[in-house]
Amino acid sequence: MADKVTIADVARAAGVSRQTVSNALNTPEVVREETRRRVLDVVEELGYRVNQAARQMRTGRSRLIAARIDPEQDGINGSVGDRFLHGLTETAAREGYRVLLYTADGDDAETAAFDDLLGAYEPDAFVLMATHHGDRRTSWLAERGVPFVTFGRAWSEPDAPHCWVDVDGAAGTEAATRHLLSRGHRRIGFLGWPKGSGVGDDRREGWRRALAEVGLGVTGLHRETEDDVAPGEHAARDLLDRDPEITALVCASDSLALGALHVARAPGPAWLAGGHPHRPVAVVGFDDTPVAKAIGLTSVRQPLAEVASSCLRLLTHRLGGGAGASPQNLLLPPSLVVRASG
Amino acid sequence: MADKVTIADVARAAGVSRQTVSNALNTPEVVREETRRRVLDVVEELGYRVNQAARQMRTGRSRLIAARIDPEQDGINGSVGDRFLHGLTETAAREGYRVLLYTADGDDAETAAFDDLLGAYEPDAFVLMATHHGDRRTSWLAERGVPFVTFGRAWSEPDAPHCWVDVDGAAGTEAATRHLLSRGHRRIGFLGWPKGSGVGDDRREGWRRALAEVGLGVTGLHRETEDDVAPGEHAARDLLDRDPEITALVCASDSLALGALHVARAPGPAWLAGGHPHRPVAVVGFDDTPVAKAIGLTSVRQPLAEVASSCLRLLTHRLGGGAGASPQNLLLPPSLVVRASG
């Protein structure tokens, strides 16, 4: 194992002081051009890399960003978090940051994790996912002045006191609904989650808006249920049975959409729909999970890599520009991936 | 924000020296019981937490474990890595370690990432996934004496010079095949990956073994193809067309199994099998991905949480017990999750 090269080694080899090496790397403008070049050459030659721990001791910056990793709670939709994490890790590396993982089950466990992490590893910032009404995590961090960004807008407060990046879910379901309208569908149902969840309500709103734009109402056209395949199947069957004129369904998730497909695809094969023959119905899901791709489900795709890089941009801006910067928010548009299902 | 509490603060409040506080926390046996208790009380009261950076400077240990996060390369099977990462993060936290992420595309990019990380953050160890023949990463780390464990056995060398944990894929497909035999199937095909991949060959071997055990051969009963849904569908159709007596298929992945299902399920619905009517065929997949759960696919499940905790156990043993410890290996048995598909 190569012995580690310190800044003193570089200084000695380049015939300058430690501080000049440090300056050549961190504050090049105060070093004479010729000196800077000589130092950088030696740095290259010896393979010097700054020691984060030592730097952190002095500057108080760890260049670590903490993020939570979830078990695939909701099965199918789990992949969203992982795609986001991957994007975050990649852009963070480009900016000289690394992503540190933690797990937590529930808001209180998560703030406890914050406390632990801040005490020991001192991450420079946190990235939170899946914000919800009355999120206790954001206030905890804000009170302590810890920088953070959320993927998910601040649902509780209209003017968020912090940075967030989100995907415009309503725009996604609106696009999906318009797409179905353009294909000639007139009676388009919606399968969503129980009211009160910001994300779910937002997605329903896009569908409603698209129908309203062409003068159509939504009465009797939607069902709310738990986010899983079986509930989705039940809700879809119920909706389609009661309204024989429905020819398409927009869903708040791929899980629900998959359930709907079990009912909607005709003739209903025994293993899927339980044998109920049914008319063909178009279905659109949300999140463009691997399942959607595998079974040919049209779905709304979130630009997760962009969300991740935007989060990081806001963070580095906040970290670099001091705490006084006003919180910036970003709402990114999703895209519709059209496949065989609709 | 509460000012950070240092070991000196604790020492002052407890009326002892810094070193005694350090000892009370790290080497309790050398401190008098009464003193220890007093120090720990103060630690609790002031909310003292050791500063990792400072500790790392002195001890050379970062208590960080680096792991790679992948984009969902293979779509459906991507979730395996994430479940593993989650388990790793959880058990690592219990042992006082944290997981640091990095990304890399290809072995060489990955060793470059090793170099960067070791220079800057000095992780105590690496956890590698998806080992393969001629893996350059393991030799790179071994040459430099960097501790690491792999999830995936050392395919190239019989006596691995390093620790690994793996799941007995052959045992999994063997169990799957036996399960099908017990249900009366006699002609059972196999859908796998091109020969030469350790994992794929291992999974095929389990199937072969189970058939051999009851005196059945495998000629003309298997197909090898790229790991995706469409190739799986093609291969399955080819296999089933050529041998009308096949009534069940064991697959090397859920992706292939999903493709096979498109063909196998009868009567083939137009949207799935392209309209080819076919006899019913049982299908078993591998990895028990969310897709399998969603569509009722019987699948072999890897105990990923156990794999993760085993990796960590081997690592902490190696890190604690010095470098001289002989490499330990672990082969864990998977389990069969039986669903409607077979």
Next chain:
DNA sequence: TTCTCTAACTTGAACGATCAAATCATGCAT
């Protein structure tokens, strides 16, 4: 000349922990 100013670089201290060695009691045998 002498003084001031600035650019370029150097020096000493500090971040917060642990290691290694030193100190201080205390008990016990001589």
Next chain:
DNA sequence: ATGCATGATTTGATCGTTCAAGTTAGAGAA
């Protein structure tokens, strides 16, 4: 009483970096 081992605690040094203050040399003004 003296010496010696043992246990409990303290002291000083150190890890590698950057901050803050200090030094040096050369240019230009008085």
